[in-house]
Amino acid sequence: MMRIVLPVIGTVAAWRDHVRRLAAEGVAPEGVRWTVGEEARDLLVPDLPPILPRPLKIGREALDEIETALCHSDSERFNRAHALVLRLNDGLAWGDRTDPALRKLMEQAKTVRRDIHKMHAFVRFREVPTEGPRRAFAAWFEPDHHIVERGTPFFAKRFADMDWVIATPAVTARFDGTLHFEETADTARPPPDATEDLWRTYYASIFNPGRVMVKAMQSEMPKKYWKNLPEADLIPDLIRGADARVREMQAREAEEAPERRRAVARTMAMPERLQPEAGTLDALRAEAAACTRCPLYAPATQTVFGEGPRDAKIMVVGEQPGDQEDLAGRPFVGPAGKVFDEEAEAAGLDRRQLYVTNAVKHFKFTPRGKRRIHQRPDTGEIRACHLWLEGELGLIRPKLIVSMGATALQSLTGKGEGILKRRGGIEEMKDGTPVLVTVHPSYLLRLPDPELAKVERAKFREDLAQAARYLD
Incomplete structure (x- = not known):
């Protein structure tokens, strides 16, 4: 009986080299006893007839699966793999699960891959002191199988910018720009860190x-x-x-707020009005009230159409109605509307002389308890609602459009990106109507820094003042 001692580090590669030599020498698998890490010399007792020497040639897929299975903790894995290599070389079809030995090897390879997956998922690094320029981390892990050499290249790719150690009871992996392995000498767990x-x-x-x-x-x-x-x-x-x-x-589940129930009740209780004259804002408003061109109509309380004089020289276009606008049925009556009113007045604009509307006429939101949280309209919803904005533009024929926010800018010009770089500039619609670009007043309300909010509000006021000067 030949006894072959494989090293703890590089076990699979050493087994592969030995199997090639044994096949070339015609040694039968039954005449070999494999061990790992034990100090012993090779013993050859010729009590079994030799087999014919042969070169080995098996497919890459089969070799990879065999080498994966060799990481299993089963003590018989080396003999089983040795015998299968010879049989595959002699014509056994790879993947034939009717063969008990091959089925066993494939099942063990699957178990090893699962153990490697667990290693990738459950290794927890802790930062340790280091004198070098790179941060250093350490982890302790206890795998079921001999997977350190096969499982740690994943960490070398993912954490290549730091030094780290992954210690297990048998083998420790170290990475300092190069991955190398050693037998574990210290089994102490790394101490907790601040993270x-x-x-x-x-x-x-x-x-x-x-x-x-x-x-x-x-x-x-x-x-x-x-x-x-x-x-x-x-x-x-x-x-x-x-x-x-x-x-x-x-x-805390979503529940319809009482304010919305009352708003819906008011809308349903309104008496039918006389049919408005065709080609007027009232007719367009009545048509938009029954809009179902996109899914936003279903959860919204009502269509929120624009308002203002038919002969307004300036049209102001925002994004969409908010919670309060949806309940009231009027644009710019919520917190953002109040900011707009204050800054428009300071800039010399009278809201009563402006036509104010939104690119999207229904409130898009997600329910959270009794609150409705604003959601930005997507491109499909903007396109679906553009019909009504075109109708308003065709009837008002403003000399200047003030576009507030990216959604309005996308609807008017086809491009909503880079609004902070474009703000204050005059662009044009396809028909040549000038468009003054500015931010939406809700942007000013979301700024957490009071000083920044003050600066941005002054810029918004200057944009509106530019609109006032444009008409002088």
Whole structure:
């Protein structure tokens, strides 16, 4: 019986070299005993007849699967792979699951790949002190199989800008720009670092109590990994509190606000009006009130059409109605409308002489409890609503259009990008009508820095003043 000792580092490559030599010498698989990492000399006892020497030639797919299976912890893996290599070389079809040995090898390769996947998912690096220019990290991981050499190139590609160590009970991988391996000498776990509390906060925030399936979770993240995961100590409490959190979430589910119910009731209670004269704003408004050209009409309370004098020299176009506009049925009556009114007056514009409207006539939102959170219209919704804006432009025929925000600019010029670079400029529609570009007043309300908000509001006022001067 020949005994071959394989090294702990480079086990698969050493096995491959030995198998080539054994095949060339005609040694049968039954006459070989494989071990890993033991100090022993090769012993050859010729108690089995030799086989015919042969060169080896098998497919790349088969070789990769065999080498993956050799990372399994099964002590018989080397003999099984040795025998299969010879049989594949002699004509055994790769992938034939009716062959017990081949089926066993393929199942073990699958198990190894799953263990590598677990390694990629559950290694948790902790930052450690370093004297070099690059940050350094360390991790401890306990795989089921011998996967360190096969699994760590993933980390070398993903974290190539830092030095790191991944230690396991048998083999340690080190990366300092080059990946190399050594037998593990120190089994101490790296100490916690400052990011672990942040990671726990993140994990708790994304934990979905409504989808807790403990058995499924433990299948994907077995308890054996928990001791090395900083977030694992939160899991028992998160599971215990899941039912209470679900009830809390259900209590906050979207519910139609009373204000909207009253607005819908007012709209439905309005008496039918006489048919407006064709070709007028009233006729266009009545037609738009029944618009179903895009899905936004369904959840909205009503169409919010433009308003202002028929002979207005300036038309102001915004994005879409907000929550208050949707309830009132009038444009620019909410917080953004109040900002516009204040700055227009300061710039010398009288809103009563302006025609104000929006590129999109229905309120797009997502419900959150009793609140309706604004959502930006998409390109399809902007195009669907452009018919009504074209109708307003054709009837008003303004000398200048003030475009507020990217949605309005896209609807008017076909391009809404780069609004901060374009603001204050005069562009043209296809028919030559001048368009003054500025931001939407809601942008000013979202700025968190008071000083920046003050500066941007002054710029907005100057844009509106430019519109006033344009008509002088």
